[in-house]
Amino acid sequence: MTAMTPEEAVRHVVTTNPTFALHEVDVRGVTFKAFKNIPPNVPGLLAAGWAQHGDGQLEYLAYEDESQTYAEFTSGVNKLAHAMRDELGLGQGDRVAVAMRNYPDLLMSVLAISSIGGIVVFLNAWWTPEELDYALRDSEAKVVFADGPRMERLQPLKEALGLTLVSVRDAKGHGAFDIDALIEGAKAGTAPEVTIDTDDDFAIMYSSGTTGSPKGVVQTHRGAVNAVFSWLMQSVIAPLIDPPEPDAPAALRPSALVVTPLFHVTATHPLFLLSLPAGAKITLMRKWDAAEAVRLMRDNTITRFLGVPTQSAELMQAARAMGETLPAMDYLGAGGAKRPGAQVAQLAETFPNAGVATGWGMTETNALGIGMIGDDYVARPESAGKLHPPVQELRMLDDNGNDVALGELGEITVKSPANMRCYLNKPDATAETLQDGWLRTGDLGVLDADGYVTILDRKKNIIIRGGENIACLDVEGALHRHPDVLEAAAFSVPDARLGEAVGAAVQLKEGALISRDEMARFLEAHIAKFKIPAHLWIQHGALIRGATDKIDRRAICASCLENEEAKV
CATH class of the missing domain: 3.30.300.30 (ANL, C-terminal domain)
Known part of the structure; x- marks a missing residue:
C-alpha cells in the first residue's frame, strides 16, 4: 500500500467510510461540520460497541480482582437505569451527581444516568464539603452516588440541600439507597425507552476558571460523541499514513489503563467513552503506583496509557528499574498539562514499540483539540501538535478578535460540534468564551505553516x-x-x-x-x-x-x- 499524507488519508476516510461521513448541522443558530452516521447520544455508544466487544462476550472492565464482560456491564447499566426511574423517581432532564474514586460503579452510573435522559454531574472526589456544597447548589443535583469518603463529606449537606444519597462500596449503610441493592432488585433486559435528542445535555463537569468558584461546563450528547468519533477516526487513518509491513502480525485488541480521575475529561472521554465503539478493554487502578502500573500493563497486555506528564515520567522510571519495555503498549499519551520536551526522546527510547503522544484539549471541548504522536512529536517536542480532523476549525486571534499572521502570538480559538453548550448559570462568562460557535480558550500560542501549534502562555490565571x-x-x-x-x-x-x-x-x-x-x-x-x-x-x-x-x-x-x- 502506498502511504498517504495526513490530508489525503482524512479525505479518503470521510468520502469512502460511511461511519465517518460528514454533513453540516445547525446547532443553536450556528452551522458546524459534524459526523452524519454516528450514534446520536452517549447511550448509543454502548450499543454501537456490542459487535466490537465480541457480541458482548469479551472481557470489558477489570478492577483489582473484579472482572466484567461487556454483556455483564451492559446488563448492569440497564438494570441501574430502570432502578433510577422506578425506585428513585428520576427521569429525563434530572441532574444526578457522582462522587467517588475510580470504581466500576462510576462508569456504570454515568451510562445509566444518560440512558434515562438524565444529566451527569461530575463532582471532584478531592473537594471539601464547602466545595461540594457550591457545586451541588449550582447544579441543583438532588441525588448523589457516593463512596465512603465522599459520603462522609456529604452528610453535613444532606438536610440543607435535600439530598438523596446512594451508597457505593465502602459507603454501604450510610445512604438512603445502595447501588448494589438497586441493581439486584431491578428488572433485567434492555435499556429504558427514552428519546434523547443529540443536542440534549449529557453532563456537567466543573473546571477551574479565572473566578474563584469553578465553572460548570455543560456538555451535550452531540459534543461527546463527535469527540469520540474524531479519536476513533485516528485509528483508521493511521495505517493509511504509515502502512504496516505485509507480514506484520495482527494488531492487539486495544486495552487501556485508566490512571487519572474519571471526573476529568482526560479519563472519561478519550479512554472510557472511546472504549465503547473502539472495542477496547478498560482496566482501572485504585490508586496511582508506577510500579503497579508497569505490572498491570505487562501482565494484561495493555496497549494504551494516557496520564498526566508526571505519571508517564514515573512509569518510565519504574519500567527502567524493573527492566521492562512494555512491548504491547502502542500509545503513550499525556494530557492535562504539557510534558517537558526533554522527556519525549527518553520515553521513545524506553518504550520503543509505543507511539509517544501529546494532546491538548479542554473540558469545554469535550477533550477534543490538538495532538500528535511518534516521529512528529519526537521532532517537535515543544509543540502541542495539529488540530484533530475532521470536524474542528482553528483560528489564532488577537484581543480584538482579529486573525493573526502565521508565526505570531494569538489566542487558540476552536469551532466544532464538540464545544460546550455553555457555562452553567454564567451567561456573561459563556458570552465571553463562546462567540458565534468559536470557543476562545484563553491559551496563547503560535501556528506555523505546517499546521503545528505551540502553546506559549495562558491568559487565564x-x-x-x-x-x-x-x-x-x-x-x-x-x-x-x-x-x-x-x-x-x-x-x-x-x-x-x-x-x-x-x-x-x-x-x-x-x-x-x-x-x-x-x-x-x-x-x-x-x-x-x-x-x-x-x-x-x-x-x-x-x-x-x-x-x-x-x-x-x-x-x-x-x-x-x-x-x-x-x-x-
Missing part, C-alpha cells in the same frame, strides 16, 4: 499542577479566610515532578506570624489538598501592584522566587 487546573483566585479566596491575612496572591512555581506547584505570597497583620504547615492545616477545611500552597512567602508590607493598582502576580512571583528568606 491558572496553575496546572500535575494535570489539575487550580484557579489562583480560588486559592486566594481560601487564604483570605485566615484572620491574620490582609492580602494574598497565588501563582505557579516550577516543579520538576508536577510541572507546576502552587505558590502564594501573603501580607499578614502587623506582628502576626504563621508557618506553612499551620496555614496548610487551616486551608484543609476550605480547599482540596492539591490546591494548598506548597510554597508560602510571608510579608507585612503591601504586595506589589501594577499601574492600575491591581495585584501584579508575575512581579510578585518573580520577587518571591528571588527572596528565599521570606519563604516559610
Whole structure:
C-alpha cells in the first residue's frame, strides 16, 4: 500500500467510510461540520460497541480482582437505569451527581444516568464539603452516588440541600439507597425507552476558571460523541499514513489503563467513552503506583496509557528499574498539562514499540483539540501538535478578535460540534468564551505553516499542577479566610515532578506570624489538598501592584522566587 499524507488519508476516510461521513448541522443558530452516521447520544455508544466487544462476550472492565464482560456491564447499566426511574423517581432532564474514586460503579452510573435522559454531574472526589456544597447548589443535583469518603463529606449537606444519597462500596449503610441493592432488585433486559435528542445535555463537569468558584461546563450528547468519533477516526487513518509491513502480525485488541480521575475529561472521554465503539478493554487502578502500573500493563497486555506528564515520567522510571519495555503498549499519551520536551526522546527510547503522544484539549471541548504522536512529536517536542480532523476549525486571534499572521502570538480559538453548550448559570462568562460557535480558550500560542501549534502562555490565571487546573483566585479566596491575612496572591512555581506547584505570597497583620504547615492545616477545611500552597512567602508590607493598582502576580512571583528568606 502506498502511504498517504495526513490530508489525503482524512479525505479518503470521510468520502469512502460511511461511519465517518460528514454533513453540516445547525446547532443553536450556528452551522458546524459534524459526523452524519454516528450514534446520536452517549447511550448509543454502548450499543454501537456490542459487535466490537465480541457480541458482548469479551472481557470489558477489570478492577483489582473484579472482572466484567461487556454483556455483564451492559446488563448492569440497564438494570441501574430502570432502578433510577422506578425506585428513585428520576427521569429525563434530572441532574444526578457522582462522587467517588475510580470504581466500576462510576462508569456504570454515568451510562445509566444518560440512558434515562438524565444529566451527569461530575463532582471532584478531592473537594471539601464547602466545595461540594457550591457545586451541588449550582447544579441543583438532588441525588448523589457516593463512596465512603465522599459520603462522609456529604452528610453535613444532606438536610440543607435535600439530598438523596446512594451508597457505593465502602459507603454501604450510610445512604438512603445502595447501588448494589438497586441493581439486584431491578428488572433485567434492555435499556429504558427514552428519546434523547443529540443536542440534549449529557453532563456537567466543573473546571477551574479565572473566578474563584469553578465553572460548570455543560456538555451535550452531540459534543461527546463527535469527540469520540474524531479519536476513533485516528485509528483508521493511521495505517493509511504509515502502512504496516505485509507480514506484520495482527494488531492487539486495544486495552487501556485508566490512571487519572474519571471526573476529568482526560479519563472519561478519550479512554472510557472511546472504549465503547473502539472495542477496547478498560482496566482501572485504585490508586496511582508506577510500579503497579508497569505490572498491570505487562501482565494484561495493555496497549494504551494516557496520564498526566508526571505519571508517564514515573512509569518510565519504574519500567527502567524493573527492566521492562512494555512491548504491547502502542500509545503513550499525556494530557492535562504539557510534558517537558526533554522527556519525549527518553520515553521513545524506553518504550520503543509505543507511539509517544501529546494532546491538548479542554473540558469545554469535550477533550477534543490538538495532538500528535511518534516521529512528529519526537521532532517537535515543544509543540502541542495539529488540530484533530475532521470536524474542528482553528483560528489564532488577537484581543480584538482579529486573525493573526502565521508565526505570531494569538489566542487558540476552536469551532466544532464538540464545544460546550455553555457555562452553567454564567451567561456573561459563556458570552465571553463562546462567540458565534468559536470557543476562545484563553491559551496563547503560535501556528506555523505546517499546521503545528505551540502553546506559549495562558491568559487565564491558572496553575496546572500535575494535570489539575487550580484557579489562583480560588486559592486566594481560601487564604483570605485566615484572620491574620490582609492580602494574598497565588501563582505557579516550577516543579520538576508536577510541572507546576502552587505558590502564594501573603501580607499578614502587623506582628502576626504563621508557618506553612499551620496555614496548610487551616486551608484543609476550605480547599482540596492539591490546591494548598506548597510554597508560602510571608510579608507585612503591601504586595506589589501594577499601574492600575491591581495585584501584579508575575512581579510578585518573580520577587518571591528571588527572596528565599521570606519563604516559610
